[in-house]
Amino acid sequence: MIREEVRILRKERLEAFLRDLLRDYRVFAPVRKGELLLLDRIDSATDVALVDGKTKNSAKEALFPQRERIFAYRAEEGKVEVQVAPRTEEKQILFGVRPCDARGLLLLDAVFGGDCPDPYYVDKRAGTLVFGMACVNPSPSCFCLSMGGGPCSADGSDLLLVDLGDRYAVEAASVRGRAFLQEGPFENAGVEELAQAEEIGKEAASSMDPASIGEALEKRLERPVDDLLWAGLTESCLGCGVCTYLCPTCHCFDICDEAASTTGERIRIWDSCQFPLFTREASGYDPRPSGKERFRQRIMHKFSYLPKGRNMTGCVGCGRCVTECPVNLDIREVLKKISQAEAR
Amino acid sequence: MENPYVPFLMKIEEIITETEDEKIKTFVLSFAREEDKERFAYIPGQFAEISVFGKGEAPFGMASTPTVPERLEFSVSKIGVVTGALHNMEKGDTVGVRGPLGNGYCLEAFRGRNLLLVGGGFGFSTLRSLTNYILHERNRKTFGDLTVVYGARRPGLLLYRRDLEAWGQRTDLRLHLTVDQKEEGDEWQGRVGLVPNVIRSLAPGPGNTVAVVCGPPAMMRFTLPVLRDLGFGDENILLSLEKRMKCGIGKCGRCNVGSKYVCSDGPVFSQAELARL
Numbered sequence: 001m002i003r004e005e006v007r008i009l010r011k012e013r014l015e016a017f018l019r020d021l022l023r024d025y026r027v028f029a030p031v032r033k034g035e036l037l038l039l040d041r042i043d044s045a046t047d048v049a050l051v052d053g054k055t056k057n058s059a060k061e062a063l064f065p066q067r068e069r070i071f072a073y074r075a076e077e078g079k080v081e082v083q084v085a086p087r088t089e090e091k092q093i094l095f096g097v098r099p100c101d102a103r104g105l106l107l108l109d110a111v112f113g114g115d116c117p118d119p120y121y122v123d124k125r126a127g128t129l130v131f132g133m134a135c136v137n138p139s140p141s142c143f144c145l146s147m148g149g150g151p152c153s154a155d156g157s158d159l160l161l162v163d164l165g166d167r168y169a170v171e172a173a174s175v176r177g178r179a180f181l182q183e184g185p186f187e188n189a190g191v192e193e194l195a196q197a198e199e200i201g202k203e204a205a206s207s208m209d210p211a212s213i214g215e216a217l218e219k220r221l222e223r224p225v226d227d228l229l230w231a232g233l234t235e236s237c238l239g240c241g242v243c244t245y246l247c248p249t250c251h252c253f254d255i256c257d258e259a260a261s262t263t264g265e266r267i268r269i270w271d272s273c274q275f276p277l278f279t280r281e282a283s284g285y286d287p288r289p290s291g292k293e294r295f296r297q298r299i300m301h302k303f304s305y306l307p308k309g310r311n312m313t314g315c316v317g318c319g320r321c322v323t324e325c326p327v328n329l330d331i332r333e334v335l336k337k338i339s340q341a342e343a344r
Numbered sequence: 345m346e347n348p349y350v351p352f353l354m355k356i357e358e359i360i361t362e363t364e365d366e367k368i369k370t371f372v373l374s375f376a377r378e379e380d381k382e383r384f385a386y387i388p389g390q391f392a393e394i395s396v397f398g399k400g401e402a403p404f405g406m407a408s409t410p411t412v413p414e415r416l417e418f419s420v421s422k423i424g425v426v427t428g429a430l431h432n433m434e435k436g437d438t439v440g441v442r443g444p445l446g447n448g449y450c451l452e453a454f455r456g457r458n459l460l461l462v463g464g465g466f467g468f469s470t471l472r473s474l475t476n477y478i479l480h481e482r483n484r485k486t487f488g489d490l491t492v493v494y495g496a497r498r499p500g501l502l503l504y505r506r507d508l509e510a511w512g513q514r515t516d517l518r519l520h521l522t523v524d525q526k527e528e529g530d531e532w533q534g535r536v537g538l539v540p541n542v543i544r545s546l547a548p549g550p551g552n553t554v555a556v557v558c559g560p561p562a563m564m565r566f567t568l569p570v571l572r573d574l575g576f577g578d579e580n581i582l583l584s585l586e587k588r589m590k591c592g593i594g595k596c597g598r599c600n601v602g603s604k605y606v607c608s609d610g611p612v613f614s615q616a617e618l619a620r621l
Contacts, residue, residue, distance in 0.1 A: 070349045070350070078438055080397050080439075084347060116593045116608075118593075118595060119348075251597060253591070255401060255590045255591065255596070256400050257400045264398050271598070279599075297600065305602070305603035308603040
């Protein structure tokens with residue numbers, strides 16, 4: 001950490017800080033909903049639950065909602081009128097996002113930005129600041145380190161907060177983040193505070209498996225993987241798609257119409273490569289007819305196609321698919337088996 | 345920046361029933377707003393998403409030629425929800441059209457070369473677009489010999505009868521029509537046989553020639569080895585792929601072939617490209 005890039009926020013000033021943010025921004029933060037910890041829009045600074053662990057949902061929802069209107073239409077007697085909402089840049093802050101989720105946004109940026117930008121995503125993204133929260137206690141299902149990230153990685157964040165007990169060290173990770181640190185309740189950081197933040201980062205990382213997964217796997221996937229191996233790996237998969245819904249980088253969607261009699265909406269909703277209807281054509285033909293092909297697509301998309309096409313891995317190691325899978329299919333084990341498998 | 349998800353509104357000018365089973369109709373569309381015509385500048389081989397409001401969108405290759413930009417045509421086989429709804433629509437109704445999408449044929453690379461177009465069934469709509477483009481008086485001289493091989497299961501399923509008749513009269517195009525089978529009572533005087541077999545017997549030379557193939561997967565699969573046997577290199581065999589698509593702009597994640605998206609990297613690929621995937 002470079003001293004000029006880090007300032008201090010005392011915890012007793014956090015609530016007032018959040019209240020200030022709420023005046024100018026839509027703020028998303030971890031909140032308790034029943035037994036769940038969710039990243040959700042907050043109305044009050046006291047709603048925020050900054051506790052160990054990560055939210056059940058990923059940060060993608062704030063930029064790529066599960067259901068989103070593309071336009072509304074009115075269709076009457078053969079005539080159609082399409083109403084598209086005017087484009088606005090919504091100012092929002094994603095507060096307390098874990099480094100894995102913040103890093104996931106970089107992949108979404110590449111997919112939804114690029115040559116043919118998606119207006120719904122990029123408009124939200126342009127006005128969004130990400131205030132990451134470093135992980136002091138990574139959980140056993142976390143494997144960000146193996147995916148090129150880390151528990152204190154600032155990739156994808158504008159500011160990264162590190163919990164020092166009674167205060168946060170706040171690191172600027174972007175130009176916009178740096179500008180933000182100049183004002184507000186921040187104090188200069190002392191040498192000990194910087195050292196403490198460094199130490200916390202090291203300790204958090206040392207508690208995790210350091211083995212890299214991505215590169216060897218990408219190389220391995222350049223050669224065909226035996227069909228029998230795919231079949232064996234996916235035998236227990238139910239195709240429920242929870243892994244893709246909770247994944248911070250999964251972004252497949254469907255476009256459909258929701259119609260009343262003469263009016264309706266064209267919406268986009270999350271879809272999943274694990275669902276049987278995802279690729280089935282109207283003729284009945286399906287290029288991915290069974291769970292084996294669908295599971296293979298998920299792995300190939302994340303660990304071969306995205307690295308090839310976008311030079312990024314489609315996995316940030318958040319471990320949600322590991323903890324939430326109803327049949328305990330652990331993607332780390334799957335990847336290990338593939339990496340070790342002989343070429344056909 | 346334009347919104348790539350919002351369709352142009354278009355009016356149905358004419359509906360042509362193409363086949364004897366009435367399952368394929370061609371919809372002739374005109375732009376509701378004149379300025380949209382310029383914004384929808386397309387080339388043969390590209391496609392568009394057609395909206396039936398309240399039912400959704402489905403992708404179709406343009407069947408018309410950009411040399412007649414005010415008349416956009418799509419041939420639609422009645423098979424699912426959107427296509428079923430389209431078939432129930434009438435002249436004067438409004439649909440949405442989003443596009444043009446995809447890469448289309450690289451016309452610059454075709455100039456000065458001979459072209460062998462191989463089509464089957466419904467996939468012929470794209471090759472009809474290309475053929476009419478090439479035959480346009482402004483364009484014809486810039487291309488070499490043009491050979492079109494087109495097959496349907498039965499004579500009554502051949503599309504674009506009016507075009508086929510006109511092409512048959514021309515001397516600057518060799519047209520070979522074939523049907524898989526002829527039934528008792530068919531007046532069909534032409535060829536009977538599967539497209540790959542017809543290609544083999546015609547034995548077109550590969551010299552300075554690009555083979556452009558569009559048709560059902562089985563036809564493409566069996567045509568490929570025949571073309572290779574005739575000496576066509578993989579880089580000179582172009583295939584149009586078809587997949588279920590939604591966004592059409594490489595984002596929604598469903599139409600992968602290997603690391604490529606059919607919608608935005610294709611739908612036209614050379615066999616050489618496909619072999620690398």
